[in-house]
Amino acid sequence: MWHEVARLDEIAAGGMKDVRAGGHEICLCEYEGSVYAVSRRCGHQNAPLDQGALEGWVLTCPLHDAQFDIRSGANLSWPIDHDMGNGPQPEPVERWFRLEKRLDRMTRVHDLNTYGVRCHAGSIEVDVPATA
């Protein structure tokens, strides 16, 4: 089902915009004159991708830098561990990072959902499943 979600002049060249449609959180991405729509939540830990960085067709998550192809939704890279620095950290911090590292090894990064997009009379419309 097609939903009007934004106007074309609301998204800058090479920019992103988060919208809602049919219960879905969607991130609109502009790349070389075309608008792409992917799920707004990262396939790693759910962070809002519109707060990340869009470099051409590569979308980088703001939380752990996992990258995705906005054209296909494909996951392109694993998340990156936090920089703990070189010196010893307080024990609670060390413990937390050890836990996070262990859990990260068991965490799967999912591809993003992609949605059909069409532009009509200055508006952006996104095709989302009716049963959201």
Place this chain on the structure above:
Amino acid sequence: MGTTERKESLRYLFQRVIEPLGYKFTPDEELADFLLEQEVGLEQDHGAPLCPCQLRTGKRPQDMLIVCPCIPFHRKHFDAMRRCWCGLFVHQDVTDPDSLEQFAPGGG
């Protein structure tokens, strides 16, 4: 995550960095593909696409200087060689990378 997709995206992202620096990918496609594949493996193991031909120190500040493309960190050396250490990138006017010699400035 597929290696082929990651190689394609690294190539795309690197291109945007190296072009303003006056460099390009080596015209030796087989070498470029091989080196990018090594970088994908290094990224999976170490969190960053490190240079495949340099040793890691285990110290983050030093290791960050060999994250590909490392041209900005070793510009003088690479400009003298007209290529980077592993040969993934060459100066934009280089057409025959095999004719280039790998050396250290000052004969070192």
